[in-house]
Amino acid sequence: MTSQNIENISEMGIFQSLKEVIDPELYVNIVDLGLVYGVILTKDPLSVKIELTLTSKGCPMGDAIIQDVEQTLMRLYPGLTVNVELVWEPSWSMDMVTDEGHAALNGF
């Protein structure tokens, strides 16, 4: 599976993989929360830059979320170099949350 992951690697695939990363306070994955602003894949050398925000500056779980992103992608795509860039512009808002994220936050 892992070699297949690397062969078929794509920005969309990586974006979908990030659904495995759950915000430990909100219990919703970071994709549905709209925290992933960008996935930029470079094939030679194989690396990915994840542009990530947090729901608030200084979020106490921020470090754990960043680590989760790095480790999850390295586990799913062995050999991939992962760089997480924390960005604050544009600032996160509820407009960035997907329908699934809204449903989870509202308890439906």
Add this chain to the structure above:
Amino acid sequence: MFNQGTNRAPSANSVIPFFVLSAVSWLIGIVFISFNPDSVLTSVYFNEVMLTITHILVLGFVTSVIFGALFQLLPVIFLQNIYSEKLTKSIFYLLLFGTIGLCFSFYFDSNGIGLTVFGSLLNIAVILFIFNVWKTIGKSKENKVAKLFIKTSVVWLALTAIAGLLLAINFLIPFLPFAHLELLKVHAHFGIIGWFVFLIIGVSSVLIPMFLLVHNLESRPLYFAYVLLLSSLILGGISKVISIPTLMYISYGLGVLGFIYYLNFIHVVYKMRLRRKLDFGLKKTMIAFPSLIVVIIGSIFFIAGFHTDFNLSAFYVIVLIIGFIATLILGQFYKTLPFIVWLKIYKPFVGKEKTLLPKDLYNYTILKYQFYSHVSGFILFFASLLLNLISLFYIGIGLLMIGAVLFLINVMQIVFHQKQTL
């Protein structure tokens, strides 16, 4: 800005003891109240038992958790590292032995030597705490309103501790040129409003919007609350020392307005919240705020000269401590302690394997029943004070005790959690 670190908090082991001391003290305080209904229901508040209960609650329960939580939260609020982790450990031991010694000294006939010795230990703890907080906040440009409230609160903490020590020394060698009871009132007033309320407003002004996902808030109501509450506190202190009743009424009036501005801020946050579904930890936090309305009504009745079976100014203090402060703390425990322990145990495995979440570290059903028994308990307890009904008192305090036991069970489950593999 690659991997901007957000992990500035001190190690879990240096803050967890503060939380444990707090949870144990809450239960001990409630047990003491239940065994001493006469001391609580009487209008004479400055008896040994009440002083013991009060200090178990304000030092062991409230101050301990505030110290621990602040060491954890200051890095979050101000994006700064804790100045000294070693100091946090020294502060804990000084607070622990100071509180135990002081409470024993009160209980056994307000022993003057004990009060002075252990009061001095507590004063050293306070000095070290203030130094650590001040150096940590430093020149941070983040959250200016919170900074103002927190820095002011620690100044009041220092004044509270100094007033307490002067009272202790006065027990040993009477030297005060005025009745010590007046200084005792000032000591209580500074501690409850100046230290607890200012600190809670400062911290909650950042944390409640953060948990409820609210951004871009107007900070002016908080500045108004700051000026009003500070004026109230200063005038209240002066009125006690020089006995001018009019000043005291103005002080209560300003205090009421300050609370209204703060409550309005919280109301706006609650209405604007993007997180509609609240867990029981947050529900418990939010249920604390309506009790401030009871405080406001009690104060208005007091200003208007209403007479009840129960001393209204004492009722206002009890509602503030058990209704507002305790309920808020018991709710916020679940928003801090499980995360501290989770980070300690699971952070090395995050992303590498499936891990539990912080909410999995405690029993949610226990939390739910704790919530119901605490809320119903404090409502009945307050009613028993106003109506002077001993049967209601026992039902209310019994429910509070059940809540405190359930709370302690959950706290211990969190603290002694061992890594589990999914």
